[in-house]
Amino acid sequence: MSTVRRQYPFHLIEPKWRGFWDRQRTFRAWNPGDSISPEHPFAQRHRCLPPKFYILDMFPYPSGAGLHVGHPEGYTATDILARYKRAIGYNVLHPMGWDAFGLPAEQYAIKTGQHPRVTTEANIATFKRQIQALGFSYDWEREIDTTDPGYFRWTQWIFLRLYGSWFNPATQRAEPIETLPYPPDIVTDGQRRAYRDARRLAYVAEAPVNWCPELGTVLANEEVIDGKSEVGGFPVVRKPMRQWMLRITVYAERLLRDLDLIDWSPSLKDMQRNWIGRSEGAEVHFPLADPIPSADAGENAITVFTTRPDTLFGATYMVLAPEHRLVDGLIPGAWPAHTPDAWKGANPASTPREAVAAYRAFAAAKSDLERTDLAKEKTGVFTGAFAVNPVNQERIPIWIADYVLASYGTGAIMAVPAHDTRDLEFARQYDLPVRIVVQAPVGKESIGYIDDGVSVNSAFLDGLPTPEAKQRIAAWLEERGAGYRMINYKLRDWLFSRQRYWGEPFPIAWRQGQHESIPESDLPVVPPPLADYKPTGSGEPPLARAAQWVQRPDGSLRETNTMPQWAGSCWYYLRYLDPGNSRAFCDPVAERYWMSGDPPGEPTPGAPSKPTPGVDLYVGGTEHAVLHLLYARFWHKVLFDLNCVSTPEPFFKLVNQGLILGEDGQKMSKSRGNVVNPDEILAQYGADAFRLYEMFMGPLEMVKPWSTQGVEGVYRFLGRVWRLLVDERSEQEFEQAQTLAGADDISLLDRLRLHALVQDAPPAQGQLKALHTAIRKVTEDLEAMRFNTAISALMVFVNEAMEWPQRPAAVLGTFLQLLQPFAPHLAEELYQRLAAAFPAALGAASTLAYLPWPKHDPSFLVESVVELPVQVNGRLRGRIQVPAQAGPDEIQAAALASPSIQPFLAGKAIRKVIVVPGKIVNITLA
C-alpha cells in the first residue's frame, strides 16, 4: 500500500529500541526493597528510591476488534509524561493491564461454544501487540488481567471485606461486622443474624430490578439507557428478583465531600455531584384522616420528603408512588361523596380498590422507555382516602400516580401545584386546587413560580423569605414531632450481581436459605467449565448448570450469580503496586510508597517536591466519568476505613481525553466506515509519527477529527530531524544496500554516517538562544499537558537549526533529550550515534530515559534590543527598536519620535501615553 518514500528507517529503528528497552528492563518500576542491578540506568542515576509518580491509564477491555486510534491518545499523553517525569527524577509507575471480564467474550462463547478464556487470551494478545508497537514505557512486569485467578482472588477477597463490614453512622466509617452493636430487643441468633445481614455493606435484597431478557441478566440502573440495555440496546423490563447489592448510599456524603480533596475538572466533579444528587429538605408526616384501627402508628401516617417545607400551606393533595407499601391499607370500601368521575380512573363504575388495581397494572405494564417518553401527560388515580395537613388540619385527597418514584425519598410527596411544575401539570389534569403560598418577585407570575420568594397565605410564615421560612417551619415541625430536617440523595445502592458466566463468582455459599462467606483459604472461587454458556432464560444464572460445582462437600450450595464488570476495575490500580503478591492484594509498604508517597529512604537532592496522595495522574475517557470513577472511589473508601489503604481518595488528578472522530468529523464506527486502523498508520509512518500526531492534533481534552494527512506533516518533521543529523549520501548508500540485501537487515544501519555539519563546535549565541527557548517552552508545556504546543516548539527549533552553518553536537544532543518523550525511538537512535561520535560533548548513556532533563538558562534568552509595537488610539501604527533595559521615559520618547508614528500625531494633542515595557506603547490623542 505504501508508495511513499520512507523518510527514515523507522522500520529498523523502532523494533531495535523496543527490543533494547525490553532486554535492559529500562522501564521497570522499582518497589521499596527491590534489589536493583547496579548496571541499570535507574541505579546509576539514583542511589535510593526518589519520590514516586504514579501515571495511570484506564485499562482497556480487550475487544476482538483490536485497538482503534482513540485508545492510544490517552496512552500517548501519559507515556510522554511518564518519560518526562522519569527524566526529571521521579520513580515513575506506569503500568498497563486488561479489564477482560465482560459480555462480548461470553456472547462469542454462546455462539461458538468456545470457552471465553480462549477468546479473551487471543484478544489480549492482539491488544498487547498493538500497544507494544507504540513504544510505551510501561513496566510490563506489572501487567494484570482481571480474569486471572491470581487477580480475581483478591477481587473476591475485597468482596468479603464488604460483606464482612457495616457502616457505623456514629463514626461515618465502615467497620468489621463484629463491632456491630445489637439493640436490647435483638436476642435470638436468628434475630441477630437478620439484624446483621440487614447492615452489611454487601447484602441480599429482593428488589425490582432491570431484567434484560435478551442478555439474560439484570442490569444496574446506570446500564439502562432510555429503557434499553447500554450494551446491545435490548429492551429492559422491571422484575422483582433476589440480588446482591452494595451499600454505596451510606458513602454518599463522603463521596460528595471528598471531591474537594482531588484535582478533577469542574465538569467532571459536577457530573459526580449530580449523580449523587444531594438535596436538603424535611420529612413531614401527614396523618390519615380516617385512621385504620388495626394498623400501628407508622401505618396511619404518610411520610413525604420535600425540599420546600416552606410551601406546606400550599399542599392541596398528596401522591404516593403506585408501589407504595401503604396504598393497600388506606383504600376505603367506597368512593367518598361527590368524587368526580375523572378521579376514578378509566372505569368510573369501579370501586376505589378496583381503580387502584387497574392503575397499578397500567403503570407496571409501561416500560421504562414509555415512562420517560410519555412524560408529557401525567396520569394517576384517586385512592378515595384523605390525609390531614399537619400545619392547618386540612383534609387533602391522596392519589397514586407514576410521576412519583417509589425509589426516591419516601415514595410519597405532598403536592404544591402553585410552586412545582409537575404538581401544577397534574393538578390541571384533574382539576385539583392551586393555592399560592410563595409571592414571586415583581413582574413574575406566582402560579408556577418555583424559585425563592416570600411566603404568603402561610400563617406564621407570612412575610418570610424562602430560606428563613424553611428554617422556621422545620423548627416548628420538629417541636411537634410532625417532621424533621432530612437530607436525601439520588444515588441508589449498587446492584452488584449478574446472571452471567464470564465474571467473578461470589465467594458465598447458601445453607438453609442463609448466606455465608466462603473462607479466604478457599479463594479463588473459579468458574467451572460449562458445555453451554447460554443464559437459562428464567433468571437462573448459567453457573447453576454446573451442578457438581454448585454442591459443596459440606452440603451448602454456591452462589451462582457473578459480579459485574465494574468489580475488577474498582481496584486494579492497587494491584499494579504489587501484582505478584500471593499473600495480600498489595504489600502495605508498597501501598504507602506509591499511594501516600511516604519515602522509603532519603530523597534525591534536588528531587521534586512532595508527592501527591493517590494516583498522581489518571487519564481516560469521559464515558467513565460517573460509574467507574464513583464505584472505584467507593471501594477505595471502604478499604481506607478498614486500614487496607492509606489515602481517602484513589485518583488525585484526573484528565479526560477528548474523543477522536473520523476524517469526516463523525464519530468513528464500523457502520460509517470511517474507522482508522492504527496498524496501517504504523506500517506507513512508524510509531513515533503516530504518537506525535496523536498529540499534535490539538489539546488532549478536546474532541477532534483524525486526519491522515496530518500524520504526514509530523512524519515529515521527523524526517527533517533525521536529516539534521544524518548524512544524505550515506543514506542513499544505505537505501541502495537495502534494495540488495532486503529491507529488514538491521546491520545496514551501520552504513549511516552523521551529517558533515554536525561538529563538536562551541555553540553560537543564536544557537543557544534557539535551544534554550525550546527547553523552556517544551518544559512549561509538558507541565501543563499542552503537548501540541510543545511539539510546535520542537518544530520551530528544527526549522531554525536546518539553516545553521554548523550543527554543534552538544546542542543537538540536548534537543534529542527534549524530543525523547514524544518520539523515543528516533531520539534514542540519533542520540546513540551522536554520543558515539562525540563522547566528549555528550557523555555516554545506554538510554535517554534516565538522563536528567535539561534546564533552560535565562541568560541565553535575554535580548539587547527589543522591538515594541506602537499603537495610536489603540491601533497599531508602527514599531520601534529600543534597548531591552530602556525605561518607560526612554521608550515613550522613542515612540513619539518614530517616523512611522509622527504623521498620526501631527496637529493633535497627546492626552496620555501608556508604556508597558517589553510589551507595547499606546498613545491616546485628545
Place this chain on the structure above:
RNA sequence: GCCGGUGUGGCGAAAUGGCAGACGCAACGGACUUAAAAUCCGUUGGGCCUAACAGCCCGUGUCGGUUCGAGUCCGACCACCGGCACCA
C-alpha cells in the same frame, strides 16, 4: 428543562488583558528531475489602493459593556457537542 463544554483562515489549531492566526495540513508558484515522487525555496484571512515599495479599512458566533487597549474580563442572546432528566 437543568448542569457543563466549545464557537478564531479552506482545515487541525496558537495567542500571562498588549502586534490575532505561531506550528502543521491543504492550495498555488518556483528550484531540482527527461518526467514524477520525495526534498528545498516562496505566497497564502477578506477587502481597498499602488507600476512597485508602502499604506488604509474590516475581521475571533451575535448584540451591548468595562478598559488607553478585549479572541481573552462582565452582561444578554444564538448555534453545536456532552451529561442528567417526573429525584419532590
